[in-house]
Amino acid sequence: MECQNQSMNIGILGLGLIGGCLGFDLRSQGHHILGVSRREATCEKAVALGSVDQASVDLSLLAAAEVVFICTPLALIVPQFEQLIAHLSVATVVTDVGSAKAHIVKASSPLWDNFIGGHPMAGKTDNGIEAAQRHLFVDKPYVLTPITTTPNSAITVVEEIVRSLGANIYYCQPEQHDRAVSWISHLPVIVSSSLIAACLNETDSDVLELAQKLASSGFRDTSRVGGGNPELGVMMARYNRQALLRSLQQYRHNLDELTNLIEQENWTVLESKLKSTQQARPGFVE
Numbered sequence: 001m002e003c004q005n006q007s008m009n010i011g012i013l014g015l016g017l018i019g020g021c022l023g024f025d026l027r028s029q030g031h032h033i034l035g036v037s038r039r040e041a042t043c044e045k046a047v048a049l050g051s052v053d054q055a056s057v058d059l060s061l062l063a064a065a066e067v068v069f070i071c072t073p074l075a076l077i078v079p080q081f082e083q084l085i086a087h088l089s090v091a092t093v094v095t096d097v098g099s100a101k102a103h104i105v106k107a108s109s110p111l112w113d114n115f116i117g118g119h120p121m122a123g124k125t126d127n128g129i130e131a132a133q134r135h136l137f138v139d140k141p142y143v144l145t146p147i148t149t150t151p152n153s154a155i156t157v158v159e160e161i162v163r164s165l166g167a168n169i170y171y172c173q174p175e176q177h178d179r180a181v182s183w184i185s186h187l188p189v190i191v192s193s194s195l196i197a198a199c200l201n202e203t204d205s206d207v208l209e210l211a212q213k214l215a216s217s218g219f220r221d222t223s224r225v226g227g228g229n230p231e232l233g234v235m236m237a238r239y240n241r242q243a244l245l246r247s248l249q250q251y252r253h254n255l256d257e258l259t260n261l262i263e264q265e266n267w268t269v270l271e272s273k274l275k276s277t278q279q280a281r282p283g284f285v286e
Ligand code: NAP
Pocket: 013, 014, 015, 016, 017, 018, 019, 036, 037, 038, 039, 040, 042, 043, 071, 072, 073, 074, 075, 076, 077, 080, 097, 098, 099, 100, 119, 120, 121, 122, 123, 124, 126, 127, 128, 129, 232
């Protein structure tokens, strides 16, 4: 299957933030977008907004799709895939956008030869089709996690579509993906949430109110992911539990170390620790 510069029937299952964004960009390239979602109202909205050409609550709409992106909440990706299979022709390439990969790839690969796991590293605080926008994936990492049995043809099809979104593609093993995102995506959600919760423990209500009024860009940056979609946070923890617990243990160790230095008034070592994190940050974000 060749997809470069060629219009394809592309199916999107789950018309929320990520599914809706994919629809906008792929439709604008001339692909015919078939959308399936749980609620009729969402289907109607997706068509009205122009994210998809056709939409239905019935999975059979995806029978005509050459490629399907499964974009439902994490817990529903495998169950929905199981139901979708009856409607697909053998050549259909299926991929998903779930934020944790090992569980999904392990469960999905035996179901379908032409399956390749994926994860766009792009998002927003809001969810649902109303939050979908154009160009969300431009210049953002997009991870693909083929395994040894994934056909090259399936990899090529998904790779070309993802590249057409303007995303930067990375390949890795599903388990490597889960460990990497536990550091830079899942751990920050828990840390940021506990930051907000810790502030709320201020017992003087006047001080708490003042802190809320004084909070500015620093707090906005550090609290952003802790103030995001709770359902997504729970799913990350549930489906990447082992790697997240490992990261949290290390984080607790580092926090204890910094706490001890402050208790001991060891400003020299504290400064050298902060210097090393200052130097390390550009390795993660420019
Ligand atoms: P979302 O905005 O809540 O979208 C999910 C959509 O799936 C909902 O709008 C819902 O639409 C639909 N849905 C629910 N149950 C369904 C079912 N049984 N069958 C078909 N559709 C169903 O969530 P999202 O943020 O786009 O996340 C979707 C996936 O993307 C998740 O697996 C997540 O891990 C992954 N992801 C998210 C982000 C992010 O930052 N948000 C980033 C990368 C990857 P209805 O209105 O029809 O119920």
